[in-house]
Amino acid sequence: MPISLEYKAKNELLQKFPKIETCLKCNTCALVCPVQYAGFSPTNTYVNNIFSTQEPEKNPNIWLCASCHKCEEICPYEVKPLEVIEALKDEAFEKGYAPEAIREEINQVLTTGYAFPIFQSLHFINRERERRGLKPLGERKVGEIKKIAGKTGLENKMAGWKKK
Ligand code: SF4
Ligand code: SF4
Secondary structure (H helix, E strand, O other): OOOOOHHHHHHHHHHHHHHHHHHOOOOOHHHHHHHHHHHEEEEEOOOHHHHOOOHHHHOOOHHOOOOOOOOHHHHHOOOOOOHHHHHHHHHHHHOOOHHHHHHHHHHHHHHOOOOOOOHHHHHHHHHHHHOOOOOOOOOOOHHHHHHHHHOOOHHHHHHHHHOO
16 A cells, blocks of 8 residues: 555645655665665665655654665656655745754855854864865855845745744
8 A cells, every 4th residue: 555645635745746656665765775774674664754754844854864866766666755855854944843953054054155164174174185185175155155045035944944
């Protein structure tokens, strides 16, 4: 039986991704998914966990997905789990369910251009890069990043999120 009938009744997101109905729980994606090894099992694979959770946008596991596309490449039924997971992340972010760490990471990108707090250590990082014959990292074009965030609506979403 398709795994998501109950889910379909409860969440209109599934209607945007009818391919989920063709998932036969064959577990082929579990063979290549790196998140599968983060405590999931053959009877509760990572993808199955996402597809079968009620209110899946509230499932914290959606944030574990590394967006590596391996499930898409290998799925014999072209279910495209990543498309669903990314849409769930969008929905979770809009509704304020995204973890604090995600918000911090976005903020980090918007203010420094880097996803990780390395900006203060650039001097040391570049010294090491030079020693290894690598080009130095420079300051990011934060103004350009902010423009993109403004035009795509991300800036507004972040502002709304801060008020919650
Ligand atoms: S490989 Fe495709 S059909 Fe098989 S469990 Fe994964 S998503 Fe479902
Ligand atoms: S894209 Fe996400 S769900 Fe798909 S294999 Fe990679 S980590 Fe797993």
